[in-house]
Amino acid sequence: MDGKKIVLGVTGGVAAFKAAALASKLKQAGASVKTIMTESSKEFVTPLTFQALTRDRVYDNTFVEEDVSKIAHIDVADWAEAFVIVPATANFIGKYANGIADDMLTSTLLATKAPVYVAPAMNVNMYDHPAVIQNLETLMNRGVTFIEPGAGYLACGWIGKGRLAEPEDILNFLHSEFSERKEKTLKGKNVLITAGPTREVIDPVRFLSNRSTGKMGYAIAKAAIDLGAKVTLVSGPVQLEAPQGVTLISVTSAEEMYEQVMKHFDDADLVIKTAAVSDYRPTKVEAHKVKKQAGNLTIEMERTKDILRTLGENKHHQVLVGFAAETQDVETYAKEKLERKRLDLIVANDVSDRSIGFESDENRVLLIDREGGVKRVDQQKKETLAYTILENASKLLREENHRVRESHR
Incomplete structure (x- = not known):
């Protein structure tokens, strides 16, 4: 970050105060920061705040030279x-997507490379509105990179996706x-990644699964x-939404995941299996919902195919x-x-630690x-x-490529 020239665009949302924290962190990291504020952003934070944090002037009027x-x-x-636009409101995203340049920020964005x-x-609800979704897609197709918002309690009182990422x-x-x-260290390589849980059906309304969210696999993708x-x-x-550029194959059961992984295995150079695949499945899937009855219920289980072991053997x-998700003796079991x-x-990681993991x-x-x-x-x-x-x-992949070349000499 040292010496990086960054323009911080601030638009008119309640999360504008976080932009001030980001400006401070960017400056501490060694970046040179110039701030552009929209008129509505100044309803939440003053230009003087950013001027003090960045030690540079704040731009807020196209006609002031x-x-x-x-x-x-x-x-x-x-x-x-x-x-870097923090926060980016629905209004700003709509203007930028449609090439409107009616203030300092949008005019500067249309002029930059x-x-x-x-x-x-x-x-x-705004984030999920079809117009906003279309505008986001338009900008993504133009090469704009989005820093995904988080989900949780929003300032408006709703709970859901739309909270600005933390500074x-x-x-x-x-x-x-x-x-x-x-650096494009994996350029030209085919990478096969598995992620998330699998579900093994018991009856039309029930299944067995696990706590995997797929976050690690999607981040690697x-x-x-x-x-x-x-x-x-x-x-x-x-x-989760699949990262742009990824070929997504959605599956449900361990058997479906096995079939798709084996289908694409031969073409892969690097295989990363983050998925938490069910080790067992019911031997019989009931055609109708199992009714509540007196006493305990016993479900007979059978082993699913061991995908990782099959890949290792072939x-x-x-x-x-x-990946090894353990609760004790992590290094030994891994x-x-x-x-x-x-x-x-x-x-390998310790999934009994609630501060990390699933x-x-x-x-x-x-x-x-x-x-x-x-x-x-x-x-x-x-x-x-x-x-x-x-x-x-990547290091192991380079070593493997070298070994293969040497073996063919």
Whole structure:
């Protein structure tokens, strides 16, 4: 982030106060920050706040030219190495998507060649409105990158998606975007990823499943796209949107996931299996709802196919990465799983720790490779961890490619 020239655009939402926190964090991280405020944003935060935090002037009027030798909005557009819009209201997104340039911010955005990062914040019903969805899609198709809002209690009183990402998360997102990791280390590689839970049906209304949300797998899929890979994501049922550019294959049961993974396995260079696949399924699926009855209910179960072990037994040029979700003796069980299933790398974590793991946005893991090397990765956002996992997997992939070339000499 050091020396990065960033234009921070602030629009008129109640989350504008978080933009001030982000401005401070960007400045502390070494970035040069210029702020552009819309008129409505000044109803929530004053320009003086941003001027004090960034030690630079605040732009809020297209027609105010402090330096008559320059046209301000063109000068700022040319200066910028990145634009970050925090918060981005539905009104701003609509204007930007439709090429309207009626204030300093929209005029400057239409003039810049710098990458643009937009962090939406609005009421959940506004975020789901067809017009907003269409505008978001329009901007994505033009190459605008969105920093996804969170879900939770909103200022308007509704609960749902639309809460601005926290300043720390935005900073981490930008850091990963600007870092050396963005070198296309997986360019030309086919990456196959599994994510989420599976469901094993008991009757028409019940199924057996687990707590996996798919967050880790989806984060890895996005990071792999960023690093230049062609990504196929085989996902169980989750409440997540597939990253742009990913080929998504939705499945429900362990058997369906097995079939799709094996179908795409031969073409893959790197396979990362984050999915929490059911180990057992009912031997019989009832045609009608099982009625409540006196006493206990016994369901006979049978083993599902072991996808990871099958991949390990059949790999030839692929690098295979597995996950181990444990509640005790994490390192011991992970090493045993790596050996037994012929993995090249295993990512292990303690899911009994409620601050990390399944529902959490963060994780703390051990990375154990086929040579027995152990790397401890401190607690961090899953989006950041995804790059760390791929860095290690990419190294193994380069080693495997070298081995294959040597064997053909």
